[in-house]
Amino acid sequence: MSHDSQHCSFVLVADFDIDRGAQLTYQFPQPLGTDEGLIANLMLPDGAERQPADWTVFFLNQTPFNTIKPILALDNDDDENTDEDGSRMLYVINLVRTKLDKTARRGAIVKAMAICTRYPFVQIFKPVLLLALDDYFMNPSQDCLARLFDAVNAMDFSKMPLLTRFEKLIMRCSERQDLFIGRFDDYSPFNDPGTATQQTASGGFPPTARPTHRPTNSGDSRVSFDESVKGRAGNGVGNSKAAGQMRSPTSPSEASFSLDGSAVWVGDESGLDQMGFVATAASASSSSISSAARGRRSTDASSSSSQSHGAYGRPGEGPQSFAGAASAALKDSHFFHTAINYNEHLLPVKVPLSTFLEEVGEGSLTMLCTTFSPTITTMNGPLHPHLHTNGALTPPVIVLFNALITGKRVIFLGHHKLAENVSNHVLAACVLGSGSGVVLRGFIKRAFPYATLINREQWESVPGYIAGVTNPIFEAAGAWDLLCDIGTNRMVVHKDIYANHPATWNPTSNQLIIRAGTLKAESSVGSEEEVVRVPTKEGAAPQKPEVSAKQDHPDNIFIEDILSAIASHYSEAHIRAKFVEYTTRFVRIASHYEEEVTGSTTIGYPSYAYMERPGEKPRLGSGVYFSDDAALARELAVNAGRIEGWRRTECYRLLQTEGKQVLATKPIQGFDLAHQLSRLRYAKMISDGEAELIFRSISESVHTYEQVTELLSMLPPHLHGLQPLSFGLFHQQEVVREVVVDLFNELRAHPIGVQFLQGLNHFQRYAYVRQAHAREVRMKDTNSLSIPQSAFMTRTLSSRSESSLGGG
Incomplete structure (x- = not known):
């Protein structure tokens, strides 16, 4: 992700015409070059006229039938998101609204507006889409599209830190709000305020450089141990002030310890000097976002005419942006805080920093596991070894996980449900199968969060598709292997699953011999058919293997743990x-x-x-x-x-x-x-x-x-x-x-390491500090250096404790 590239690639508008149906009215700044009827129907889902508002998500450049032409000249800085032909997946967030109007022929006006972006976190554009579509209802012209296009692309990402894979993994698993705070440009808690530090192009410290800690005196630092613990091991000795200065990358210094017998390692729990930080944040000036006027071609989808447009609603003319790392650090470093200035409305934007490519939109595993909880989900259909790892007791979410990773065709049906609800379940399924995008790939490429009858043949031709539909006709058509009905909490395995996906693995077969923890096949083979075959009588139809079910199965225990959480x-x-x-x-x-x-x-x-x-x-x-x-x-x-x-x-x-x-x-x-x-x-x-x-x-x-x-x-x-x-x-x-x-x-020489060490319990931290300090003292003795009085007091207290434990 480069900071100087466009955040918004296209803005689209679709209207519903009572005579012609769904129509793609505007494409800005240029035509997509793909099927306009398909895009319009994706933007205006079935039953949209019965809902005051709805959201859908769909993709472009995903398959040949929705690849745009000409290919946009987007920067290919992210190889993971670039196909072999050089095209890049575009994510589309779409809002459709219905407004009652007695003058309209059907008593209502239905319009939709969409933003096409290359960022998977499309949810950040929801607030500005709401304002822009309201603006379009009042003044339905392509000027509204130009204003939205300029406003989104003027959003300031220049100071957003780009985290590595491992930094993302650390951040997403921790609830600390000061993680990697030094990676933000405006403020580094490990350097004096106002001192320029060497930054990488993406912001923050160079990955191989160790930032030095900002020195503080003992009065400014907060003890990272509970205050009550400090007086426990002192045996009546008065508590001394511990220095809070963080050391250079060597061994812990005496200033890192209290020497009253408790050996407490102190330091700022958040890694920040609060007083200095607040002062820095308060004095940080807000930088305004300026956008130069750009000439571009704006195409009316209903005609071939085009005209040039300048920039509209430049943020520099309105309120100043509060984009900056100081404000981000004051809130939560899991997000980069910036703003979109649309029509002089400053809309705050929180960009998640730990998103992987398979995590699109607002798909929630919590929602998915709740919808298909074992206590409320009805399971129908035959058992299949690819899907049922614990026979009839296999939890529904595990059946879905197995269907996703084994490439089965999965449909989420939401009859009379919002298209947004269906879309979010599909996006959550992609998160489920991919291990939150961390472990596996390829699910978003075959996902259709909202699918229609218009292009049914195209998306059904994608192997192992994951589709979200609201029309019950898809259930009757039967072109699926697993149906997940979010309205009735049903999960149905297709009755012809064995015909579509022959299963030759039988857990009761003797073809696989497991001895002493080693799995051996009768021959050196590489496919399932060659590994094991279901034993059948000669001339008889293949039998469906039976899968044993156990209450204490690891999958069941895992789902119980998830539901408990x-x-x-x-x-x-x-x-x-x-x-x-x-x-x-x-x-x-x-x-x-x-x-x-x-x-x-x-x-x-x-x-x-x-x-x-x-x-x-x-x-x-x-x-x-x-x-x-x-x-x-x-x-x-x-x-x-x-x-x-x-x-x-x-x-x-x-x-x-x-x-x-x-x-x-x-x-x-x-x-x-x-x-x-x-x-x-x-x-x-x-x-x-x-x-x-x-x-x-x-x-x-x-x-x-x-x-x-x-x-x-x-x-x-x-x-x-x-x-x-x-x-x-x-x-x-x-x-x-x-x-x-x-x-x-x-x-301890790295700020993130300090934060992890602070996560140790008191007993573990005490053990580390005591041993590290004792070794430092031994090293000084070896070098014939004088022992500080404080260290001598520590040795004296230690010897007294040993003598008292010995019964003296």
Whole structure:
């Protein structure tokens, strides 16, 4: 995403004519060059005249039938969003409104206006569309389109930070509102206000540079420990003031500790000096947005005539924009705060900074899981191994997930429902299947959030389409594999699912032999048909394999956890993080399955356990982690059906082609980091040798900013953050404890690492600070340096505590 490119590519207007039907009235600044009837019908959904307002989302440059001509000269700075032919997906947010008018032939006027953009977060344009369509109702001319076009494109993104993949993963899993605050241009809390800092083109610190912390005195800093804790371990010793100065990238300094016996690490919990920050924000001047007049061709869709237009409603003529990082930091750094000045109305805009390409619009997993909760959803149709991982007890959302990843045709039906409701369910399904856009790709390319009868043949020809419809005729037509009725909470598997998608995997078949946690096929094969066939009698029709159902199935437990989190009002970000974890584990299990069946894998690390032999260098384990061989055999058997279905899809091929590149470009190289963290989290027993090698490998591989963010992105708060690494602080071997202190010191040299360290509980933080400070004192002793009086007091208190514990 470049800051100097257009935010709005087209503005479209459609009207409903009682004689001619839906008509595309205006296209600005030039014609799309595609089927105008198709666009008009997408903008005016069925039943729009019965609703006061409705929203739809659709895409351009998605398939040959909705590719615009000529291709816009958009910058191709994002390879993920660019097709092989160089065209880019355009996302369209559309508002349709019906106004009662007794003078009209049908008693109402129906008009729609749409913005075409290359940003997936199309919801940011809703407020300005509401104003612009009202303006168009009062004065239906293409001048309204020009004003909207100019206003949106004048929106200031110049100071918006561009986060890396790992920064996005960290931000989306945390509720802290000061994450990566130093990446905003207007204010950096780690430098003195008014001091110019070297910035990258995208804003913020260069990825490899370590920002220095802004020094503060002890009176200005806030203790990051609870005040009540400070007096607990002091044994009557008075609390001393702790210095709040953040250190340079070495080991913790004495100023970072209170020396009253409690060894409390202090520092600003938010990473900011509040007084200095507020002063900086208050003195930050608002920058006005100026847009130069641009000549362009404005085409009336109903005629071939065109004329030139200048800029309308330039923001520089109205109120000043408050776009700036200081205001953003005061609110929430998860968003970039800017504004759109339309007709002298300053509309605040919050641009989400952690959005991935498969996350379009306002699709909500919370909404999706609530709509198809097991307690209210009626499941109909045959069981299929690709879809039902737990037989008849498979949760509806898991059935949908399996249908999405195995490339089944999915329709969301909302009879008498708003098109917006249907569209949001389709967009949520894309989030579900892709693991919030973090794990898999290819779902948006086959998604049609609102689909019509006009182009039915075209979108039904897309393999594995995901469509949203409001017309019940689509259910009767039967050109689907899974029907999700959001109005009646039904989920129906098509009766001909086996004819359309033959299932040759049978969980009760003896063709797959699982022994000692290893899956073996009778022959070295690569497809489902070759792996296993459903046993049938000679000359008889294929039988439908039966899938066993268990109440304690992992999928059922997972959905129960999700529904419990929703009932407890956990955020949408938390729900998405759990599905990212679920999808990631599925891919890692699929990688292990593929390796067992074909002998190798192209979508992940090879699977092997930790190995330590006399005379040989120890080798860390790799691949998906299982608690024991029985769990390995059980999960491979459970997932085999949907894995084989997935391996036939374009989604799998996309991951396969990108897998090697992703592994080759990861900042942390040489070992499977996810496997090591899983061992620390879940292993019942780890040998001393493996523990030392795990912590040493991580510590020696984490030095640059990119390596720090990769590590922290795999330690989200909902998985207890740095807790797995903190276990090393209490290891029986001193060498392990020393390595973990080194690692935490490295994290502490980065602002984001400081915030993660602040997430440790008091006991873990105490252990780190005490050991880090003790080592610093030992180093001073070794160098024959004088010991400060404060450190001497700490040693004295420590010796007194030891003598008292010994019964003296």
